Amino acid sequence: MASVLSLLATFTILRSTIRELIPQELRDYLWNLTQRFSSEFTLVIERTHDSSSNSLFKAAATYLGGHVLASVTVFDSTGGSPQRFLVGKSENVRNFTYALDKTSEVVDLFRGVPMKWKFRSDFNAATQIETRWYELCFNKKHAEMVKNKYLPHVLDTAKRLKDRTRTVKFHIIRRDWWCPSAVNIDHPMTFETLAMDVDLKKNIVDDLNSFINGKEYYKKIGRLWKRGYLLYGPPGTGKSSLIAAMANHLNFDIYNLNLSAVKSDSVLEDLLLQVSNRSIIVVEDIDCTIKLQNREAGEQVDSFPRVQVTLSGLLNAIDGLLSCCGNERIIVFTTNYKERIDPALLRAGRMDRHIFLSYCTFSTFRQLAANYLDIFNHDLFGRVEELIANAKASPAEVAGELMKKSKDPEVCLEGLISFLESKVSQARFQITSIEDRRLEEKNGIRRKNDTKTEDSPNTTTFLTVGCDSVSEYRVKAELAPILKAVFLKHGNIVANSSLNSMQCLSSLLEVVCGIIQSLKAVKFEELAEVELESMITSVRDLESLKVEVGWLGKRLDEITEALPLAKHCSSLKEERGKNLQDIEKMKKEVKGCDDESKSLKIQEAKARTEELSEKISSIETKFYQIRDGLP
Numbered sequence: 001m002a003s004v005l006s007l008l009a010t011f012t013i014l015r016s017t018i019r020e021l022i023p024q025e026l027r028d029y030l031w032n033l034t035q036r037f038s039s040e041f042t043l044v045i046e047r048t049h050d051s052s053s054n055s056l057f058k059a060a061a062t063y064l065g066g067h068v069l070a071s072v073t074v075f076d077s078t079g080g081s082p083q084r085f086l087v088g089k090s091e092n093v094r095n096f097t098y099a100l101d102k103t104s105e106v107v108d109l110f111r112g113v114p115m116k117w118k119f120r121s122d123f124n125a126a127t128q129i130e131t132r133w134y135e136l137c138f139n140k141k142h143a144e145m146v147k148n149k150y151l152p153h154v155l156d157t158a159k160r161l162k163d164r165t166r167t168v169k170f171h172i173i174r175r176d177w178w179c180p181s182a183v184n185i186d187h188p189m190t191f192e193t194l195a196m197d198v199d200l201k202k203n204i205v206d207d208l209n210s211f212i213n214g215k216e217y218y219k220k221i222g223r224l225w226k227r228g229y230l231l232y233g234p235p236g237t238g239k240s241s242l243i244a245a246m247a248n249h250l251n252f253d254i255y256n257l258n259l260s261a262v263k264s265d266s267v268l269e270d271l272l273l274q275v276s277n278r279s280i281i282v283v284e285d286i287d288c289t290i291k292l293q294n295r296e297a298g299e300q301v302d303s304f305p306r307v308q309v310t311l312s313g314l315l316n317a318i319d320g321l322l323s324c325c326g327n328e329r330i331i332v333f334t335t336n337y338k339e340r341i342d343p344a345l346l347r348a349g350r351m352d353r354h355i356f357l358s359y360c361t362f363s364t365f366r367q368l369a370a371n372y373l374d375i376f377n378h379d380l381f382g383r384v385e386e387l388i389a390n391a392k393a394s395p396a397e398v399a400g401e402l403m404k405k406s407k408d409p410e411v412c413l414e415g416l417i418s419f420l421e422s423k424v425s426q427a428r429f430q431i432t433s434i435e436d437r438r439l440e441e442k443n444g445i446r447r448k449n450d451t452k453t454e455d456s457p458n459t460t461t462f463l464t465v466g467c468d469s470v471s472e473y474r475v476k477a478e479l480a481p482i483l484k485a486v487f488l489k490h491g492n493i494v495a496n497s498s499l500n501s502m503q504c505l506s507s508l509l510e511v512v513c514g515i516i517q518s519l520k521a522v523k524f525e526e527l528a529e530v531e532l533e534s535m536i537t538s539v540r541d542l543e544s545l546k547v548e549v550g551w552l553g554k555r556l557d558e559i560t561e562a563l564p565l566a567k568h569c570s571s572l573k574e575e576r577g578k579n580l581q582d583i584e585k586m587k588k589e590v591k592g593c594d595d596e597s598k599s600l601k602i603q604e605a606k607a608r609t610e611e612l613s614e615k616i617s618s619i620e621t622k623f624y625q626i627r628d629g630l631p
Contacts, residue, residue: 040140043137059154060158064100065098065099066098086100100117102119163251168251169183185247195368195399197363204246208250224324229333229352232338232354233336234546242355247280251278252330254282257271259314286333286341314345360395364395368399380413391498392546476510479510493512493549499545540553576612
C-alpha cells in the first residue's frame with residue numbers, strides 16, 4: 001500500500017513539473033504531431049453549432065438512447081469496469097429513455113465497422129456554463145462512409161425513434177387557433193383490439209403502412225405525401241374507434257377540425273398552416289357540422305347571419321396550393337350519410353379510400369366476445385349468428401350488452417340474444433307501422449279530393465323493374481317507372497338496409513315511390529300540412545331502417561318551407577284576377593269618352609298586374625324546381 005501511494009505522489013510531482021517546464025502551445029503541438037501517425041479519426045459534435053441548436057447533437061442523444069439496451073454486450077469494449085448510463089421518462093414520450101453518462105462509452109457496429117461514441121462535458125466555474133459534446137471515433141479509412149452513410153443513418157433512425165416513442169396529442173380549436181395545451185391521447189384502442197371485419201382491418205393496416213413508408217414513392221410520382229379516408233356508415237359502427245387505432249398505429253397527433261367553430265375560409269387556412277406533419281386531421285359528421293352546398297343535388301346554401309366556411313374554401317384547403325405546406329398527413333371525414341356530401345369532396349386525391357363500416361357481423365361479434373368475455377367459442381354462438389344477420393345491431397350496442405350483464409359468459413350471451421330478438425321484432429313492427437301510415441295518408445288524400453274510386457287491378461300486380469340493380473325487387477306496376485328513376489338517380493337505396501327479406505325491401509321501396517307519386521299528383525297549394533307531416537314521418541322511419549332517402553327528406557323540408565309561399569301565391573292570384581276584372585270594367589267606362597284620370601288608373605292597374613304575374617311566376621318556378629328534383 002505504501003509503494004502505491006509513493007508511486008502516485010511521484011506521478012503527481014512529475015505531471016506538475018512537465019506543465020511548468022513545457023508551455024501549453026508546445027504540448028498541443030506534440031499532441032497533434034502524435035495524432036498524425038494515428039489511424040483513428042474523431043468527430044466532435046457540440047450542443048450548439050453556428051450560435052444555434054445543433055440538430056445532430058439531439059439526434060445523437062436519441063440514437064444512442066435507443067441503442068443502449070440493444071448494445072449492452074459492447075458497452076465496454078476494453079473489458080474494463082461496467083459502464084454508467086442515465087435513465088428517465090418524460091410526459092412527452094411513452095417509454096423510458098436512456099443516455100450516456102459522461103464517463104461511459106458505447107461502440108455501435110455499422111456495416112461491420114465499429115463506431116465508438118463518447119460523451120464529454122466540462123463546467124466553467126467562471127461563467128457557470130456547462131459545455132457538452134459527443135465524440136465519434138472511427139478509423140480514418142471510413143471517413144467517407146461516415147459522412148455519406150453513417151451520419152444520415154443516425155439522423156433518420158433518431159427521427160423514427162422519436163416518432164415511435166412520443167405521446168400522441170389531441171388538438172382542438174379555441175378562438176380561431178389551435179389550443180396551445182394539447183391533451184395526451186391515452187385511448188387504448190389498437191388494431192389488435194378493434195372489432196372489425198378481419199379482411200377489411202388487414203387492408204386498412206396494409207394501406208397505412210404503405211403510406212407511411214411511401215415518402216420516396218410519392219416524391220417520384222409528383223404527389224403530396226398525404227392521404228384521405230372517408231369513413232361512413234350508421235352510428236355506433238366504430239368510426240371514432242378506427243381513428244384512434246390509426247393514430248396509435250402511426251403515432252400521429254389528431255387535429256379535431258370542428259368546422260362549425262371556424263368563422264371563415266381565411267381562418268381555416270390559418271388553422272391548417274399550423275398543423276404539424278405526422279398528423280391526422282379529422283372532420284367528424286361533415287354532412288351536418290355546417291351547411292355545405294351539394295351542387296350535384298342542386299342545393300342552395302341559405303344566407304347565414306355570419307360568415308362561415310364555404311365548399312370552395314374547404315376544397316382549396318384540403319387539395320389546393322395550401323395543402324402543399326405540409327407532408328405526412330392524413331385527412332379523415334366521417335359521416336352517417338355519404339349521399340349528402342358533394343361529390344367534389346369525395347373524389348380520388350381528396351378522399352382516396354371510402355371505407356364503409358357496417359352493422360355488427362358474426363365475425364365482428366366473435367372478436368368482441370374474445371375481447372370482453374375471453375371466449376372464442378360457445379354453444380350459444382349459433383343462435384347469435386342466426387339473429388345478428390337480421391337484427392343489424394351496431395358493434396357499440398353489442399359491446400354494451402356484453403359489458404352490462406354479468407362476468408359469466410353464458411349470462412352475457414343470453415342477454416345479448418334477448419337484445420337481438422327485440423331488435424328483429426322492432427324492425428318488423430316498423431315495417432307494419434310505415435305501411436299503415438302510408439295507407440292512412442292515401443285515404444286522407446282521397447277524402448280531401450272527395451274521390452271514391454275502386455282500386456285498379458294494377459294495384460295488386462307486382463312488376464320486376466327492368467334494371468339489373470333492382471331485378472330482385474317487385475313493386476306495383478304503377479310505381480315501376482318511379483322506382484326505375486329513383487335507382488337511376490340515387491342508386492340502390494335499400495342496399496344497406498337493416499332488413500334482408502326481399503318482400504320487406506320491396507315494401508320499403510313502395511313507400512318511397514308512393515310518397516313521390518303523391519307529391520307529383522297534388523298541387524303544392526292544395527297540400528295539407530297534416531299530409532306533409534305524415535310523409536316526413538314516413539321518411540324518418542325509413543331512415544331508421546337505413547334506407548338512403550336523405551334526398552327525399554330534403555325535398556320535403558323544401559316543400560315545408562315553401563308552403564307559406566304557396567298560400568301567398570294563391571292570394572296573389574286572387575289579387576291579379578280582381579285587377580283584371582277592374583281593368584275590363586274601367587275600359588268599358590272609358591270607351592267613347594276621353595277621361596285621362598281613368599286611363600291613368602288603367603295603366604297603374606296593368607303595371608300592378610304585371611308585377612303580380614312576375615311574383616307568381618317566380619314562386620311557381622321554385623315549385624317546379626322542387627318537383628323536377630324528384631325522380
